Amino acid sequence: MNSDTGRYLMIVGGAVVVIGLVIYFFHDKLHWIGHLPGDIRIEKENFRFYFPITTMILVSVIVTVVLGIIRRFL
Missing domain, CATH: 1.20.5 (Single alpha-helices involved in coiled-coils or other helix-helix interfaces)
Incomplete structure (x- = not known):
């Protein structure tokens, strides 16, 4: 190292x-995180399925932009 x-x-x-x-x-x-339009949520009596696809895309874009800015300055 x-x-x-x-x-x-x-x-x-x-x-x-x-x-x-x-x-x-x-x-x-920050209660809106995970409840964006496009996040898949299926709730039934004994079953819950949650797939936050829109939230993951948004986080990915933000992380990519931040890392790009950090690389530019370093």
Whole structure:
């Protein structure tokens, strides 16, 4: 391992901490996550199926944009 690996691990750890703090303090404001149009939800008496496809696409786009911005500055 070299110093770049340590730096990347620190960046990822910092990002996890920031995401955790946002979820902890703003969980009541983020109730729309997972309930977007296009998310598949089937609920019956003894069965629940949930596939948040629209939410996953949105998160993927946001992560791609953020990583692109980070790469541009590093």
